[in-house]
Amino acid sequence: MKFFLKSITLLFFLTCIITSCSDKKSSATPTMGENAVPATDDYDPNRGEGKFNESNLSLDGFDMAMAEKGESISNTKCASCHKITDERLVGPGWAGVTQRRQAPWVLNFITNPDPMIDKDPELQSQLELCLVRMPNQNLSEDDARSIYEYMRKIDGAK
């Protein structure tokens, strides 16, 4: 028995040697998704995560031409899943979204959906309801801003 204990000790010792001996390869570093914004612990559920914030977003006045451009883009890229009423299709209807949500949040979400779906508590509960992750439709910042103007139009902006 005593010998057995000794061999256990020895085994432990040897395991250490073997481990240290084979530990040559450095561990792999995880790579980040290409569209990912560097993660911060302080996710802001009001602003969302992305390029838009209060300082780079001007909502002064209402631009009808921009809203019309937004409507045309959304016909191709959004309307398959979103109605402009409050009725849910694949995703929620757009009516009232500019009141429910702050502008930077909407713009960040439609240009940077995947990281926000992973972090935003409300988007996660939305996902439980809709079951389809909102696709990244590769909107340019300008496209997104036009779509937001169209959303304002839907909500009565003039």
Add this chain to the structure above:
Amino acid sequence: MRNQVLFLTALIFIISSGCKPRNAATAVSGDMAAKAYVAPGQHDEFYNFVSGGFSGQMSVYGLPSGRLFRVIPIFSVDPEKGYGYSEETKPMLNTSHGFVPWDDLHHVESSQTNGVIDGKWVFGNANNTPRIARVDLKTFRTAEIIELPNSGGNHSSPFGTENTEYIVAGTRFSVPSDYAETDIPISSYKENFKGHISFVSVDKTSGEMDISFQIRTPGVNFDLARSGRAKSHGWFFFSCYNSEQANTLLEVNASQKDKDFIMAVNWKKAEEYLKAGKGQKQKVKYAHNRFNEETHTAESTIKTEVTVLDANELKDICYFIPCPKSPHGCDVDPTGEYIVGSGKLAAVIPVFSFDKMIKAIADKSYEGDYQGIPVIKYESALYGEVKKPGLGPLHTEFDGKGNAYTSFFVSSEVVKWNIKDLKVLDRVPTYYSVGHLCIPGGNTRNPYPKYLIAYNKITKDRYLPTGPELTQSAQIYDISGEKMQMILDFPTIGEPHYAQAAPAELIKNNGQVKIYKIEDNKHPYATKSESEARVVRQGNKVHVYMTSIRSHFAPDNIEGIQMGDEVYFHVTNLEQDWDVPHGFAVKGAANAELLIMPGETTTLKWEPDRTGIFPMYCTDFCSALHQEMQGYLRVSPKGSKVPIRFSLGKNVEN
């Protein structure tokens, strides 16, 4: 107690084999797996583009892991991707013989700039119905296919020059010229059969191919080819066998002579003759098929003329260099000075010197001529011979450090030898019967001498057996040290012949397409929003303008189709996110499915064979509601009163 002793002995054994300085044998087994291991989520170091042989396709693997990423359909239909089945891709497989659904792809070649791989395109040859294809490495799709007239068995292809000025195609089976009398006795081979070598130009920017000229030669079998590089840029070298000009039992009758030839072609000279109008325009027929990235549609054009230069009349384009016993591989080292011929029935590997060859031509050091083409004296072009290298030498690749690696089919081995002193340095077995070899950049000015891959013809007992038909295989060797070390053995599709490999960074960062921008979609039947989705009858043709997005089609209820109709489903994938294709299939379709990339429009032709209700659905699992992505089609008898009507989200209106 005895057990404990055994236990200790075992432990001591583990330590001694695991940690102590190793002998060669344990070193091989010790870190072999680690060298080929690429951790989950990590990327490989190299892309490997491998010919799919009789599958007609090209496969894309990672090195050193041997993981298969993609099979690119080229010369054979691929129902999985709708290639050759969708209306847009059918023209890609058009030839002067009509639609040809299969071929045999043997060799691949990378596009090069200044003698190094530039990551733009990969070319492949069709051996059976002679063609060359260009694959665009931004999309990993076949962008263009050009047919070659006056050819039979396009084996000596698609090898390219240093700046991809040309991709060549030499006929393996000499045949009567298409523009001459062709209904003639086979036994008149010697009088009537000719070789034609095509020089296909490649546009630097668009990549578009064109048969710039063909060189007519005596009728022999052209086997493989390599362009000169650096100092020998401007020359091309073709191995040829059957200088006996046999037309039956070649196994015996084409193996009579001690030496066949490597044919050296001065293509710069040929260009001069072409410019000077020395070519003859000949009536032929061949197809030229191009895939348009904006309309997502291929177009096939039949061309009817080719310019032919006669090597017999224009004396200083072609020269024969004698090469022992039916040469197969014909490979040029990175400096451009050494041309390695591999006589597959020979006991030596002759290495020719470009400088000596040029001098021999200047001195007219000829032993005579072969059907009017000068034959340079063997010794006048020879640098030296590798003696007793192995049995059945086939192909040679280079490491850029002065070494060559030659495959030996009969003795199933790879032999490393030094080009300067012609001494054998190392040999390793392959399992079994190796054909081609590939070192990344191993046929360029600048090889990446880290791995060598051997592509084998026979696997026998290497894998779990699968009945009479077994997998093909490749084996990777680490060649970074003095000795070659096998690190991985992996199965491949088809029969792998030649391959190319390029650094991952070069191909990854070449501006690869992730989605087709919906704004740029110029397909005549594109549907860019659900509000435009519709069904239009034109006589007995019914066009369905359909969209797909996670997770529904628009429209998804269609009525008013009648027996005798031809229904065209033009499906536009409205997704604009990477890696979100949608599939499309209809019950009873006599062709295949569609697989539609984001922003793309693709068309499936469908002809009903009976009345009734036909479901259609998305075949590519796209979201949690993928199983809901379906629709119905109603087929009524011919002349029925049911009008064309369609809907989404509600019932069709009566």
